[in-house]
Amino acid sequence: MxxxxxxxxxxxxxxxxxxLQKELVEWExxxxxxxxxxxxxxxxxxxxxxxxxxxxxxxxxKYQLQVDFPExxxxxxxxxxxxxxxxxxxxxxxxxxxxxxxxxDSWSPAMTVSSVCISILSMLSSSTAKQRPxxxxxxxxxxxxxxxxxxxxxxxxxxxx
Amino acid sequence: xxEDYEDGHRFHIDDQKNKRNLEIGEMDVDGSNRETIFLxxxxxxxxxxxxxxxxxxxxxxxxxxxxxxxxxxxxxxxxVHNLAGDDYRALVLGSIKxxxxxxxxxxxxxxxxxLGDSFDCDSMSSGLKSPLASRPSCYPGIDFPxxxxxRWQLRLEYFAYETLQDLRIGKLFEIIVDYxxxxxxxxxxxxxxxxxxxxxxxxxxxxxxLRYRLLTAGASTYDILxxxxxxxxxLRIIDPTGVFLEAVGEPIxxxxxxxxxxxxxxxxxxxxxxxxxxxxxxxxxxxxxxxxNRDSENQESTDxxxxxxxxxxxxxxxxxxxxPDPVEADPSKGSRNRRKIDVLGMMVNIIGSxxxxxxxxxxxxxxxxxxxxxxxxxSEIRTLExxxxxxxxxxxxxxxxxxxxxxxxxxTNANIKASLPQPSLSGSKLGGTDVSLDxxxxxxxxxxxxxxxxAESLNIPASVDQLLCDxxxxxxxxKTPRKLLWKKNLGTVKLxxxxxxRNMQFTVTPVHAAIIMQFQEQTSWTSKNLAAATGIPVDTxxxxxxxxxxxxxxxxxxxxxSDDHVFTIVDDMNTNGLIHESSEGLLAxxxxxxxxxxxxxxxxxxxxxxxxxxxxxxxxxxxSMALDRIHNTLKMFCVAEPSYDKSLQQLQSFLxxxxxxxxxxxxxxxxxxxx
Amino acid sequence: MKVKILQWHAVASWxxxxxxxxxxxxxxxxxxxxxxxxxxxxxxxxxxxxxxHSFHLHCILKWVNSQNSQASQQQPQCPMCRREWQFKA
Numbered sequence: 001m002x003x004x005x006x007x008x009x010x011x012x013x014x015x016x017x018x019x020l021q022k023e024l025v026e027w028e029x030x031x032x033x034x035x036x037x038x039x040x041x042x043x044x045x046x047x048x049x050x051x052x053x054x055x056x057x058x059x060x061x062k063y064q065l066q067v068d069f070p071e072x073x074x075x076x077x078x079x080x081x082x083x084x085x086x087x088x089x090x091x092x093x094x095x096x097x098x099x100x101x102x103x104x105d106s107w108s109p110a111m112t113v114s115s116v117c118i119s120i121l122s123m124l125s126s127s128t129a130k131q132r133p134x135x136x137x138x139x140x141x142x143x144x145x146x147x148x149x150x151x152x153x154x155x156x157x158x159x160x161x
Numbered sequence: 162x163x164e165d166y167e168d169g170h171r172f173h174i175d176d177q178k179n180k181r182n183l184e185i186g187e188m189d190v191d192g193s194n195r196e197t198i199f200l201x202x203x204x205x206x207x208x209x210x211x212x213x214x215x216x217x218x219x220x221x222x223x224x225x226x227x228x229x230x231x232x233x234x235x236x237x238x239x240x241v242h243n244l245a246g247d248d249y250r251a252l253v254l255g256s257i258k259x260x261x262x263x264x265x266x267x268x269x270x271x272x273x274x275x276l277g278d279s280f281d282c283d284s285m286s287s288g289l290k291s292p293l294a295s296r297p298s299c300y301p302g303i304d305f306p307x308x309x310x311x312r313w314q315l316r317l318e319y320f321a322y323e324t325l326q327d328l329r330i331g332k333l334f335e336i337i338v339d340y341x342x343x344x345x346x347x348x349x350x351x352x353x354x355x356x357x358x359x360x361x362x363x364x365x366x367x368x369x370x371l372r373y374r375l376l377t378a379g380a381s382t383y384d385i386l387x388x389x390x391x392x393x394x395x396l397r398i399i400d401p402t403g404v405f406l407e408a409v410g411e412p413i414x415x416x417x418x419x420x421x422x423x424x425x426x427x428x429x430x431x432x433x434x435x436x437x438x439x440x441x442x443x444x445x446x447x448x449x450x451x452x453x454n455r456d457s458e459n460q461e462s463t464d465x466x467x468x469x470x471x472x473x474x475x476x477x478x479x480x481x482x483x484x485p486d487p488v489e490a491d492p493s494k495g496s497r498n499r500r501k502i503d504v505l506g507m508m509v510n511i512i513g514s515x516x517x518x519x520x521x522x523x524x525x526x527x528x529x530x531x532x533x534x535x536x537x538x539x540s541e542i543r544t545l546e547x548x549x550x551x552x553x554x555x556x557x558x559x560x561x562x563x564x565x566x567x568x569x570x571x572x573t574n575a576n577i578k579a580s581l582p583q584p585s586l587s588g589s590k591l592g593g594t595d596v597s598l599d600x601x602x603x604x605x606x607x608x609x610x611x612x613x614x615x616a617e618s619l620n621i622p623a624s625v626d627q628l629l630c631d632x633x634x635x636x637x638x639x640k641t642p643r644k645l646l647w648k649k650n651l652g653t654v655k656l657x658x659x660x661x662x663r664n665m666q667f668t669v670t671p672v673h674a675a676i677i678m679q680f681q682e683q684t685s686w687t688s689k690n691l692a693a694a695t696g697i698p699v700d701t702x703x704x705x706x707x708x709x710x711x712x713x714x715x716x717x718x719x720x721x722x723s724d725d726h727v728f729t730i731v732d733d734m735n736t737n738g739l740i741h742e743s744s745e746g747l748l749a750x751x752x753x754x755x756x757x758x759x760x761x762x763x764x765x766x767x768x769x770x771x772x773x774x775x776x777x778x779x780x781x782x783x784x785s786m787a788l789d790r791i792h793n794t795l796k797m798f799c800v801a802e803p804s805y806d807k808s809l810q811q812l813q814s815f816l817x818x819x820x821x822x823x824x825x826x827x828x829x830x831x832x833x834x835x836x
Numbered sequence: 837m838k839v840k841i842l843q844w845h846a847v848a849s850w851x852x853x854x855x856x857x858x859x860x861x862x863x864x865x866x867x868x869x870x871x872x873x874x875x876x877x878x879x880x881x882x883x884x885x886x887x888x889h890s891f892h893l894h895c896i897l898k899w900v901n902s903q904n905s906q907a908s909q910q911q912p913q914c915p916m917c918r919r920e921w922q923f924k925a
Contacts, residue, residue, distance in 0.1 A: 039782050
């Protein structure tokens with residue numbers, strides 16, 4: 001696995017547990033279009049399959065998201081990364097890390113896995129070029145020691161994409 | 162045989178004399194006792210002894226022994242039946258053993274002595290003991306029993322144990338019906354079985370009598386449950402490990418699972434005592450729960466759920482207490498379940514899960530609380546505390562909130578009434594009916610935690626409606642920003658019908674009150690018009706109005722339209738001759754079987770549909786799944802509200818429903834999505 | 837005939853009367869209680885922000901505290917609209 005910081009592996013708090021159970025049920029009842037949650041017995045790590053939206057550069061391509069929840073979710077954001085191979089995108093590094101503000105500074109406890117997924121899909125959909133971020137190699141090298149994207153001080157590229 | 166009996170009879174009388182002699186004889190210094198016995202029984206022993214000797218000399222040794230042995234056995238058998246009989250309230254094993262000592266053994270001793278078979282015992286007087294050294298009991302008047310005599314004693318006692326055991330096993334059903342009065346019989350039986358080891362006889366015989374006498378359509382579910390509980394209590398005396406209980410209990414449980422009212426009856430048995438008598442010791446009318454609580458206070462640590470307090474220390478204690486299962490144990494059944502014989506646990510076992518028990522209790526509790534006039538919930542609190550002890554706090558949290566609602570309601574109700582200016586403002590006069598806030602009380606519920614409430618439309622009388630408005634307004638002021646939403650069809654109304662010549666009081670539901678109040682201004686209504694006026698659907702109205710017809714207050718007749726009825730007030734007492742008292746305190750709702758709370762079955766269907774998409778989702782991902790796996794996955798994921806708390810059977814019946822709806826199909830024990 | 841009501845024991849349910857059904861933070865019903873509470877109602881009250889969004893008091897406090905404890909200079913925001921969180925007077 002790419003990275004999973006020690007902090008995010010702490011057992012879920014009562015609130016986190018109850019909230020995730022609810023999200024899971026809501027997801028099953030009303031899953032976001034283009035996403036499929038792979039049922040496992042692990043509540044703290046969700047693996048979600050995402051299919052590129054029709055009419056976009058990623059149409060019909062399948063990728064996998066790994067969502068890890070911290071002990072104090074939803075007061076803290078989940079860690080969301082793409083599993084290998086990550087889509088070619090100006091905001092997605094080859095190690096799967098995603099440069100998206102709501103996953104870090106702009107997280108709000110009112111967000112859900114589902115709303116995060118939709119944001120990621122819309123980020124993919126609005127891309128005009130299949131390419132890695134300019135600083136990809138440097139960043140990925142820096143992350144070699146298994147650093148979590150949540151420990152990165154992100155400089156958000158561009159609000160439009 | 163007659164002669165045998167005669168002999169035995171006389172023998173018995175002789176024996177009584179002997180006994181007295183013996184008692185005196187014991188005071189004597191030397192062994193002259195034996196001489197006395199010889200003298201007394203001389204005649205009889207000599208006669209039999211002579212015959213035996215003669216037959217022996219003819220070569221019939223074994224035949225003669227068989228003859229007197231069988232005579233003694235049949236005498237013993239008659240004695241056991243005579244002593245034990247159909248009285249289960251006294252211990253009899255002791256007196257049987259005494260009798261064996263006093264009668265047949267004395268005779269045999271004399272006979273063997275006469276025959277010269279046993280005089281070797283004198284030579285062993287120095288204290289050399291026979292191979293069967295431990296003398297089962299002392300031999301009155303016989304100083305040193307011969308080996309032959311000891312063997313005889315063991316034979317006779319074994320025969321007595323077996324006879325008594327067979328007798329008691331044959332009547333075990335009645336004995337358990339009589340439990341706990343029949344406790345002595347159970348104790349005797351326990352001792353017999355310890356000696357003979359024929360427990361399987363008990364299991365087989367008892368199961369067949371259960372099948373024949375209890376598990377039939379004629380027996381009420383309550384009777385079966387009572388017998389089940391008594392069986393548990395009685396058998397755990399005989400067999401503390403619970404192995405046989407498990408074998409015996411299974412057919413009862415299986416049978417009960419097939420009955421629709423089982424859960425309801427269990428909950429009623431557990432929770433409904435006459436209540437309100439905390440000081441009473443062992444009241445016959447106590448709820449089962451109350452009784453179980455006393456039991457568990459007497460025993461140590463009988464918590465139902467192992468996992469609740471399984472700290473390391475407890476685990477160590479349990480490990481130390483471990484004993485191997487009896488050989489009869491069915492190895493397919495986990496010994497952990499068997500270790501503790503917990504009556505409540507065995508009741509839950511019938512239902513399947515404690516959550517189902519709690520659900521049923523919650524529905525019954527809701528019904529009870531919603532029909533209360535006062536806020537007196539002492540007995541409900543007590544019951545809940547007991548349930549908490551046995552089922553764990555988390556499972557009954559919703560029930561706790563419900564009770565808390567009643568406590569809060571009482572306080573809020575008092576506040577609201579105290580803070581409202583009394584007659585002038587809120588007292589309204591409508592249709593000649595005086596109503597002031599004095600008459601209004603309210604139970605305010607946290608509806609999220611109550612079972613689904615049956616909502617019915619109802620226009621309540623304007624005067625009362627105005628009171629509800631005032632009340633709600635005041636609530637909003639006190640508890641801003643919280644608001645009240647009235648469930649107008651729920652609650653209870655005490656009212657008085659005032660006729661020219663009499664007054665009658667009734668306790669009814671708001672629906673009944675709304676109906677009868679319409680007859681104040683207009684003495685006759687068609688069902689269509691009345692339905693419109695009260696806001697009740699016509700079919701419901703026609704059903705509910707029967708209450709007033711059955712009380713002789715209203716009379717129904719066919720209207721001009723075939724499906725319309727006309728209801729008219731009956732103003733003449735003489736034509737129906739009602740008795741006032743009988744109509745008081747009757748809750749109409751109960752009579753008609755109308756319930757304000759949705760039944761558990763209805764709720765189950767509703768609750769399960771939440772999981773339908775979840776199940777479909779799983780099957781989309783996995784292709785196919787076995788029942789167990791679906792069950793476990795749901796358990797794992799649906800822990801938050803609404804938590805998945807259904808049993809395997811409930812899930813199965815729900816899935817079967819999905820199959821009939823052609824959403825799923827099943828092959829080789831696996832569920833698939835229907836393509 | 838006249839009907840005299842001697843006593844009317846009515847039943848009502850209470851509600852916070854919030855715009856939403858559930859708290860945006862814990863996703864539990866407003867008329868229920870937050871995951872840390874045992875009893876709903878007085879024990880687990882609702883609060884409104886200046887922006888008119890409501891949450892269980894205990895939930896929004898957790899969020900506000902977690903924002904304040906972070907080294908970042910930013911003021912706590914309403915989880916729903918990101919406006920600066922202020923309790924409605």
